[in-house]
């Protein structure tokens with residue numbers, strides 16, 4: 001079973017994402033900000049990360065840059081999931097090492113479609 | 125809605141578009157007709173239907189038929205047909221055509237995601253097209269859908285279904301809340317209203333026909349009739365791509381399946397010859 005770390009400061013969003021990802025057969029772990037997520041990854045690398053952008057303590061982009069610089073940190077597939085929906089923000093996320101990008105609001109169909117895009121689940 | 129009214133509407137829709145509405149679709153018909161009734165100032169669906177019975181107003185009838193179409197589509201839908209197009213069909217046609225024009229017909233183009241996906245593939249292939257030019261014709265019975273296809277404006281939801289984010293960055297610009305597709309991709313696509321039940325010989329010949337997720341709504345004789353006329357519109361031999369739930373098997377032998385490529389069919393010229401001779 002693949003593990004997906006959901007990083008979002010909103011408990012509600014984490015819960016929604018958890019339900020969707022569990023339906024897609026992921027084991028789900030949660031982190032409330034980038035620095036919590038980084039500690040999690042340093043003890044055990046997940047297969048996938050669903051990542052919010054704006055969070056307290058450490059935001060998603062900073063987390064991603066740290067992660068990609070870590071040993072083994074190139075392995076997880078990172079899918080941003082954020083209200084940021086400007087072209088420049090999306091481009092910045094991809095340049096920083098994100099594999100896919102979801103603009104909120106999202107639903108299970110979008111998550112499945114994007115996860116399929118990066119080979120995490122079978123095509124829709 | 126009275127059973128007699130349902131009967132009247134479903135017969136009319138079927139005669140005009142081939143779309144089959146079974147009796148369990150009463151609710152669907154009601155929910156799709158209500159907005160038309162409201163928009164045209166009728167007090168109820170019953171009034172709308174009475175008016176159509178009496179006046180046979182072509183505009184109203186078109187609106188009803190259009191409302192009964194299912195326009196669901198998304199970029200790179202089902203992925204496989206697009207991989208086949210890129211990896212098998214285009215290389216074969218490029219070798220065969222030597223710099224000529226490759227003509228593709230999206231016969232149920234809906235809101236344009238299918239033709240635009242093909243245009244994105246062609247653009248990414250660049251020099252591998254060997255100087256060939258891709259010309260895409262997108263047709264649909266729904267003018268409303270084609271207007272949207274022409275505008276090339278999509279919602280945030282639509283650009284997240286099937287479209288890889290790199291493609292979004294490469295081919296779209298944000299305009300307010302909407303996403304607008306690159307004008308460059310539009311240059312090789314034409315859109316035109318076309319009912320598949322009508323004579324489409326004037327469209328000319330094509331190398332590839334995408335006819336996906338529309339035949340499922342037709343009955344067997346209509347499927348057969350459409351496919352056999354399509355077999356006359358391709359040459360070379362020409363290719364046909366159907367939707368994931370569609371096949372030519374048991375419908376017609378004017379196209380035959382291509383082994384190893386799900387959803388891909390190739391025209392069978394021997395069958396065509398036989399028909400012409402008959």
Ligand SMILES: C[S@@+](CC[C@H](N)C(=O)[O-])C[C@H]1O[C@@H](n2cnc3c(N)ncnc32)[C@H](O)[C@@H]1O
Nearest residue numbers: 141193195197232234265266319320336337338
């Ligand atoms: C489900 S969409 C398929 C769109 C696209 N080919 C795809 O696979 O994603 C079906 C389309 O067929 C169109 N359609 C239905 N009956 C038709 C007819 N008789 N002639 C032409 N188009 C028709 C509808 O308007 C609708 O846009």
